[in-house]
Amino acid sequence: MNSLRIRFVTGFSALFTIALALTLSIVYFLNANLRKEEYFKRLKNKADNSFRLLVTVPQVDSTLLQIIERNTATTLDAVSVTVYRGNQVIYTNGPADRPYQDSLLPLARQEGDLYTSHQHKEVVALYRRHAQQDYTVIAAAFDSYGKNNLYLLRWVLAIVFGVGILLGWIATLFFVRKIIRPLxxxxxxxxxxxxxSLHTRLKVGSRSEEVDSLAASFNQMMDRIEEAFSLQKDFVHYASHELRTPITAQISLTEIALEKDLSPEQSHEVLQQLYQQQQQLATITHSLLLLTDKQPVDETYPLVRLDELVIRAVEFVQTLYPSARIEVTLDVSSSNEAALMIRANEPLLIMAFNNLLKNAVQYSDNNAAIVILKIKPGSREVIFRNTGEIFSPDEQARIYTPFYRASNARRTKGHGLGLALVKQIADIHKAEIKYQYDGLNIFSFCFTDEQGGSCD
Structure with a gap:
């Protein structure tokens, strides 16, 4: 029953079966009630006619009435009429079930007109008062014509039901198959x-609206998957290249050291070079591990002061570039120190600020950078500005891709992982990192409150 086709067929067919059975049952019972009402009406007319002839016409007695009824054509089969005056029978035209008729007398006097059935016959009992005397007329007859028609109707409806069910199931199967075919x-x-074949896309516009919508959504998902596969392929390629370079250098240094009889000074120099290569390898490996960290910051992280993290980043970069001129500006619209507090993974956030500030100094054309800490209601923004070569639109779209290096980075050593790490750390902290140019290169690292805020 897990098949959608089977569930559609059984569901629609069951619904059709119930509806058809209910409809045919209503038709049958309406006809049965109509037959009974019509026959009771005819039987009542017969009883009333016999009563009027017997009681209101002086020339008609019971003998003459029997002669009249025997010679009068009627559609009532095996009809019998019995007239009571009080509890005494004054007329009957045939054998009758006297005990049963006697039991109807009090009911007829209470109801006035009584309709019932007895031994496959329809029975009416009428209470009439004439000349200050009580009369009860009981008539019974067998409706052979009506019951034969009803019996025939049952067979017709049964055949209609069977054929209808068969045709209904076939039609349901056909239409369900037609509906399911696009799927x-x-x-x-x-x-x-x-x-x-990740480039393959589903056709859109040749099927129903629902299926086309599903195909369009799938194509959008495939676009994202293809992009992810492409990024993964590039990532593996560049990661392999970046890891291979220091490893190859270490192997070469080791081979040279093994082939020669080195002096202590030469051995120390080789070890120093190996140490630098190992540090480079450790840096790349650590960066790659950080790129895989997708755990977002939550309430379990401690509160840290944003201005202190910025100062620590400035001090770190200043030690790397002693001649660099770094200007720090604090733009705070509130005197409340709580506005400077955020929940953060402190080591990761310091690493992000270090990378942004190091890039600002390293790629500036005057060895200077500006750091602005802007605190506004609903947002906290750290801005890194410098003068230098701007990014082209194509470069702006790719600067956060791992191992991608823009044109302004060709002259310096690096791995192309810095901004990728910054983007990853921003995502972990549910922050926004963006680049813009207004005469200066600007990288903005912005935090917004859950209650709402803007980085603009």
Whole structure:
């Protein structure tokens, strides 16, 4: 029952079966009630006619009435009429179940007109008062014509029900198959897509609106998957290249050291070079591990002062570039120190600020950078500004890609992981990192409150 097709077929067919059975049952019972009402009406007319002839016409006695009824054509089969005056029978035209009729007398006097059935016959009992005397007329007859028609109707409805069910199931199967066919085609198209054909897209516009919407959503997902695969492929390629470079250098240094009889000074120099290569390898490995950290900052992280982190980043970069001129500006619209507090992974956030400030100094054209800490209601923003070569639109779209190096970085050593790490750390802290140019290169690292805030 897990198949959508089977569930559709069984569900629609069951609903059709119930609806058809209910409809035919209503038709049958309406006809049965109509037959009974019509026959009771005719039987009542017969009883009233016999009563009027017997009681209101002086020339008609019981004998003459029997002769009249025997010679009068009627559609009532095996009809019998019995007239009581009080509890005494004054007329009957045939054998009758006297004990049963006697039991109807009090009921008829209470109800006035009584309709019932007895031994496959329809029975009416009428209470009439004439000339200050009580009369009860009981008539019974067998409706052979009506019951035969009802029996025939049952068979017709049973055949209609059987044929209807068969045709209904066939029609349901046909229409469900027609409805499901676009999904089957979609399934077939999906099975053609694999890791070697991620560029393949589903056709949109040739099916129903719902299926086309599903195909369009799938194509959008495939765009993201293809982009992710492409980024992963580039990441693996560049990571392999960056890891291979220091490893190859270490192997070369080791081979040279093994081939020669080195002096203590030469051995120390080789070890120093190996140490630098190992540090480079450790830096790359650590950066790659940080790039895989997707755990967002939550309430378990401690509160830290944003201005202190900025000062620590400035001190760190100043030790790397002693001649660098770094200007720090604090733009705070509130005197409340709580505005400077944020929940953060302190080592990661310091690493992000270090990278941004180091880039600002390293790629400036005057060995200077400006750091602005801007605190506004709903947001906290750390801005890094410098003068230097600007990023092209294509470079701006790729600067956060691991191992990507823009044109202004060709002259310096690096791995192309700095801004990728910054972007990852921003995502972890649910912050926004963006680049813009207004005469100066600007990188903005902005935190917004959950209650709402803007980085603009």
């Amino acid at each position: 089957d085609e979609l399934k077939g198209d999906l099975q053609l897509i694999n890791s070697a």
